[in-house]
Amino acid sequence: MDKLTREAQAHGEISEAVALFKKELTEVYKGRTYNSIIKIVKFFEDTIPEHFKFEEEQIFPDILEKATINEMKLIKDLQQEHADVLRKFNQLKKISSECSPESDKKQIDTAINFSREILQIVNDHAYKEDKELFPLLKKYGLDLK
Numbered sequence: 001m002d003k004l005t006r007e008a009q010a011h012g013e014i015s016e017a018v019a020l021f022k023k024e025l026t027e028v029y030k031g032r033t034y035n036s037i038i039k040i041v042k043f044f045e046d047t048i049p050e051h052f053k054f055e056e057e058q059i060f061p062d063i064l065e066k067a068t069i070n071e072m073k074l075i076k077d078l079q080q081e082h083a084d085v086l087r088k089f090n091q092l093k094k095i096s097s098e099c100s101p102e103s104d105k106k107q108i109d110t111a112i113n114f115s116r117e118i119l120q121i122v123n124d125h126a127y128k129e130d131k132e133l134f135p136l137l138k139k140y141g142l143d144l145k
């Protein structure tokens, strides 16, 4: 499968997963329990790190070889956002590891609100890639491989 198709597919999957999960989160947020946090952390773990890794190893280097100064800046910003999300995700794991089924509402809420913040950043990031990164893959013919 060529890179663009793979990337588009991965994007479709992650966007769908985020959309689906957001729907599910509406329910999760009504309950706001320890189980909700476990579900959220598992969702992030299953979708985010691998997706970032793929882009950083398979997509960004090829674009950087040909990129203009502005495009280099875009890639740098996207990489920074990956690092930021992963750092926040590690914080979330730490916060949730300190929760238990006996945790009070405030502690559970802190973890869940933080997860929402991450979800929002991932959403904005994916949107930026759709708008600005995909055209570069086309521009440089990286879909031809």
Ligand SMILES: [Fe+2]
Pocket (backbone or CB within 6 Å): 052, 055, 078, 082, 125, 129
């Ligand atoms: Fe990304």
Ligand SMILES: [Fe+2]
Pocket (backbone or CB within 6 Å): 011, 051, 055, 126, 129
């Ligand atoms: Fe992405």
